Amino acid sequence: MSEPLALTLQQASQVLNLSPRTVWGLAAKGLIPHVRIGVAGRGRLLFPKRELEEWLSRQAQRNLAEAEAAPSESAASIQ
Numbered sequence: 001m002s003e004p005l006a007l008t009l010q011q012a013s014q015v016l017n018l019s020p021r022t023v024w025g026l027a028a029k030g031l032i033p034h035v036r037i038g039v040a041g042r043g044r045l046l047f048p049k050r051e052l053e054e055w056l057s058r059q060a061q062r063n064l065a066e067a068e069a070a071p072s073e074s075a076a077s078i079q
Contacts, residue, residue: 006035006046016056023047 013020024045026032033051036043 004049006048007052009045009047012047012052015052 007015009020009023013023016023023032027034027045027047032047033055034045034047037046038044
């Protein structure tokens with residue numbers, strides 16, 4: 001059996017170590033890559049694995065950049 005292209009809400013929440021409610025909320029706000037399959041507004045949420053991995057990598061890079069910028073900003077505000 002081949003590996004799935006997308007994760008269900010439960011699988012995505014387990015992989016990300018977040019609650020299903022949190023993952024659903026991120027999807028509802030358009031903050032996490034997802035597709036809705038089925039009836040408009042009531043379909044099943046799926047999370048494409050490749051896009052989810054890329055999204056997580058971008059989030060980590062953004063957090064690292066913010067952390068690196070924070071000490072210099074703090075030092076500037078003290079002076």
